[in-house]
Amino acid sequence: MNNTSQQKKQRPSLSVEIAGLRLKNPVMPASGTFGYGQEYAPFFDLDELGAIVTKGLSLHPKAGNPTPRIAETTSGMLNAIGLQNVGVEDFIRDKMAFLRQFRAPVIANFFGNTLEEYGEMARRLSDLPEVSAAELNISCPNVKKGGIVFGTDPQAAAEVVSLVRRHLDKPLIVKLTPNVTDITVMARAVEEAGADAICCINTLTGMAVDVHRRKLRLANGTGGLSGPAIRPVAVRMVYQVVQTVKVPVIGVGGITKAEDALEFLVVGARAVQVGTANFVDPLAMPKIVEGLERFCREQGMDDINEVIGSLQST
């Protein structure tokens, strides 16, 4: 028996660590594309995932936007769900029991409409032992400051991150919006303010027109572009952020297969999230996990960490 076939026998380790959280593998759903987990449980064992990330939660239930809320574009989709969610109370009451069954850590994505709400949410999430980490979505308009988006202003972002950091007793992942001139400025601001990890990217703002009716396709006008179309922008931003900060980075945007996920890992993402691809194929994530394992095997690596940040200089 030669060396290669021996290597093949040993299963490569896919385990990674993010801000003290040990994940079985680096693959998790992107917030808002996986409900609260339950919806995809009929298709595969959620414990095959590195983590479970919830739909964005807020202090109070949120109605979201009028419909139509989604439109398809070339290799992408626009959504203007408007952060509809059941609110943290109903989440605790109705969804927690389901999530408790899994060993995969639960990451609660959350947001607020005001600074106070962000702080209050951090306190609530601290009380929940079932939640292993919190993912802070700062792509939300700041009602007080005339609707400027927290996530596009480094000061506002730093303010909300440090507030949340003070009230949260678990790892804090901050999720960045790509709709900025310089993502590294935002990344530095949130790192300094206490983020334990950075997740990027959220959706690119876009629009689509029904030319026959001369109407915007989304009732809300603009929406967030996601899916394979945005992957090159996401990879670039993850690369830039990895070069800028010391905290681990989670890459998200347009991943549909293992090779896509590897683009992010190679430029230095410690883990990846899969969003729109879940709609295209409910088994996208388990297939990606499998593909990562196969890639390690083919490359003769025992550990996915050898891939992370392995970009060669050109």
Next chain:
Amino acid sequence: MNNTSQQKKQRPSLSVEIAGLRLKNPVMPASGTFGYGQEYAPFFDLDELGAIVTKGLSLHPKAGNPTPRIAETTSGMLNAIGLQNVGVEDFIRDKMAFLRQFRAPVIANFFGNTLEEYGEMARRLSDLPEVSAAELNISCPNVKKGGIVFGTDPQAAAEVVSLVRRHLDKPLIVKLTPNVTDITVMARAVEEAGADAICCINTLTGMAVDVHRRKLRLANGTGGLSGPAIRPVAVRMVYQVVQTVKVPVIGVGGITKAEDALEFLVVGARAVQVGTANFVDPLAMPKIVEGLERFCREQGMDDINEVIGSLQST
């Protein structure tokens, strides 16, 4: 003979006006995707176009970036040509005679590495009667200011636009980059500084990784994402800019067919540019012109201007 068949007999007018320039129709190539016109002349009569837009010109010839310079992505491509061009002198000497044959107005896209170069280029282009308008590309790093891109800073942009405006004796179109937090701030700045029209968008900065070799696919690292993938972002920005400024707007980004072009016209673009689609189908532009005409006919309109800005409120 009923009304509809009479309407069908009359050819709808596709003619539009941009900053005093009368175009036969609203379709023109996007700079850098159509060479200096010559390359596509074997495929169709360039006078079928609303205008001919040149590859970006600079004062001195520019070498551009090392290869590989292009990479394909999902429904898009990345390019890092690096603004390679023959320089304005060679352009005048070698390309002008060819362009002179056409009635379609020639729009010279140009850029500089310093403020002085921008000004000098404006003077040079003023001397050329064959050039009907100039399109200023401000997505270029300002060498003096430590590489910040003119196009992402409203002050720097205003400075270069007003300088160029002073030295240019013909309509000035300013082309904006989408890699900014708020495109309306940039649009307002360049309008106030004297732009006669605004063209948006240039490419989104992106990156792609060859995961097997663990190398970036472009020698330059990052590149500009173009093609259908970016259309929703382009439509959104054109919409925003139209809402913000009074000068006419030219829409560009991901147009491959008449329906795509119509998205831009409906939200208020006065004309459109077609880039990457020329590579996919050298006849893309004449087909789009034809499609616009058909659309007008089907909708019973005699004039494409009825489509422009015809978006219904939802």
Next chain:
Amino acid sequence: MQNYNSTVLSNQELASGYYRMRILAPGYVSAARPGQFVMVRVRGGLEPLLRRPFGIFRTGFMPADCEGLPDKEYVEILYKVVGSGTSLLQDLHRGDRVELLGPLGNGFDIQPAAEQILVGGGIGLVPLYMLARRLVKGGNVRLLMGGRCRDDILAVTEFERLGVATYVSTDDGSLGEEGLVTEVLERKLAKYPRANVYACGPMPMLRAVHELCRTRKVPLQVSLEAFMACGVGACLGCVVKGAGHSESDPRYLCTCKEGPVFRAEQLEWDLLEKGHDDCGCTEEEA
């Protein structure tokens, strides 16, 4: 609910622009309830990106072949070509691959009654066939079928073969009675005031049906359409406003999961958005 990488068995044009596709679907015969739907991945690759939702017209068996292989289960969809996805679907042939996610949604809640009235508008007929097949066992079933013109009237003889009494109406009178299906409904409800009504079709028709049923206090179930991305309740793209909706208590219902079939009382009819009007249904004024 499962995702099958399946095979097209046949794909026939029924009327101009309307097709009927039969797809291998193990497990569907026992699992699929009347009113459920499937999300079809029209083509491998990413163009188009999203799956398309189609009602289950019927399920059935292909008889075992002479080689002694077991019966094969299939599902049938009926679709109208309206855009890119349905155009690609139309080009598929026997042996081509499609991916099938389903059966999805809740399906009709079958209420015993002596008189059952089904109201179908255009392609909205689709979910009613399996329902009729179930209902004929327990009472009189009538199908009121409306469309713009004769091409929109599909598969009516198949309902008749089940023993359903059918009443066809078209806007232009090119088949059946000239007029709206709701006019027929009005007459039937006058005659059978204790009927149950089940309807699927364009929004204006459903609104009119609801109005008639509400004033006559007749129980109504409607099958709705919406833009869908996931089909399983994960994206919240397909919501409709539930009865008692308000900003602070929106009571949204997912068309894909809590629907597509709703009891009329569940919905906030005044605030139901027009929905997507290129749904493959004929828009009729009602």
Next chain:
Amino acid sequence: MQNYNSTVLSNQELASGYYRMRILAPGYVSAARPGQFVMVRVRGGLEPLLRRPFGIFRTGFMPADCEGLPDKEYVEILYKVVGSGTSLLQDLHRGDRVELLGPLGNGFDIQPAAEQILVGGGIGLVPLYMLARRLVKGGNVRLLMGGRCRDDILAVTEFERLGVATYVSTDDGSLGEEGLVTEVLERKLAKYPRANVYACGPMPMLRAVHELCRTRKVPLQVSLEAFMACGVGACLGCVVKGAGHSESDPRYLCTCKEGPVFRAEQLEWDLLEKGHDDCGCTEEEA
């Protein structure tokens, strides 16, 4: 140069992973010069977005059929399956549609000589066939054909049928001589010092061929590959550095328009980038 919406006539596997496709192409027989290429749009729609460049292996006529229709011109490409586009090509059948842009590029500059030596590496053989067909009329033509293993050695008998003397070498000795094609070239150049050399293959091979020809002052033409978006000189994606290149005077040459065939003297060999190494050519150490 034109864009045809054309039809596949045949698509056969030649060796593991290598295919030969015949496509209807009116006007190509007289128009296409040895060394030119086509940009193939593999599939309608936008996936993949860009066309793929392939050398013209040969052009020919389909004889007029019995119904008295005229001869039909076709073009043949030979391709290696390396990625998404070539995988889709491999699945095409007779009657399927492809779009063909071409003939593109400059082609070989045919220099009369008593001894003509063609050097092909793997799929780099493609542009040499039409060249050989032309050259056999004026002198002795030899084909030195190299590859990693026997699967990389294609269509050699077709060259032989033209009267070309062929010399096969493989890295693993599975066909012909064991060793590099450049070793064979070295021997031939020793024997025929006044030969003309034409080469196509992976960059390391071309470099070695160039070295041999330069020291022996033998005229060399090479056909290069590059990433291409437009194929017509518009995008400047495919440039190579011309002889005398410097930052201020880059002397870039478009592979698609000023190439793909270059005289060795035109190129700045020391600064030629490795180019794209998944070109479908066997990477051999040379």
